[in-house]
Amino acid sequence: MSTARVWSDGPHYRHRIRTGEHDLIADEPVAAGGQDAGPAPYDYLLAGLGACTAITLRMYAEKKGWELGELRVELTLLKNREGDTRIERVLHSDAGLSDEQWQRLLEVAGKTPVTRTLQEGATIETRRGDDASAA
Incomplete structure (x- = not known):
């Protein structure tokens, strides 16, 4: 189970995040009214997907005895005029992987x-907390 707590105490759109033993900051870019004090929410979404991808591929390669070298995952979130969202994910490795190895890594x-x-989507349930002292 993963948990995160987010505090909104300003300034502007800057928020403190606590997840596990880690403290993070989220904000919006200056162009969106923030101060760019930290990654924006979609940046965290992409970072989570990229980290999960890299970790999973590294674990898989280790089990197979494959050398991945430096593995890089580049992600871009795109929205079209109709509001459809698409994430492009591009994998890079400086190791000399075969076409068959690459095909398997792409599948994984x-x-x-x-x-x-x-x-698949996730069910998100939102409810009112008792009070602010839960922070």
Whole structure:
């Protein structure tokens, strides 16, 4: 189970995030009215998907005895005029992988836990908390 807590205490759109033992900051870019004090929410979404992809591929390669070298995952979130969202994910490795190895890595990337969650969707339940002292 993963958990996160987010506090909105300003300024503007800057928010504090606590997940596990890690403290993070989220904000919006200056062009969107923020101060660019940290990644925007979609940046965190892409970072989570990219990290899950890289971790999963590294684990898979280790089990297979494959050397991945430096693995890089580049992600871009795109929205069209109709509001449809698409994420482009491009994998890079400086190791000399065969076409067969690349094909398998691409298949595995399509099945990572975060990939599946995004593709399948998640039920989100929102309710009112008792009070602000829960922070």
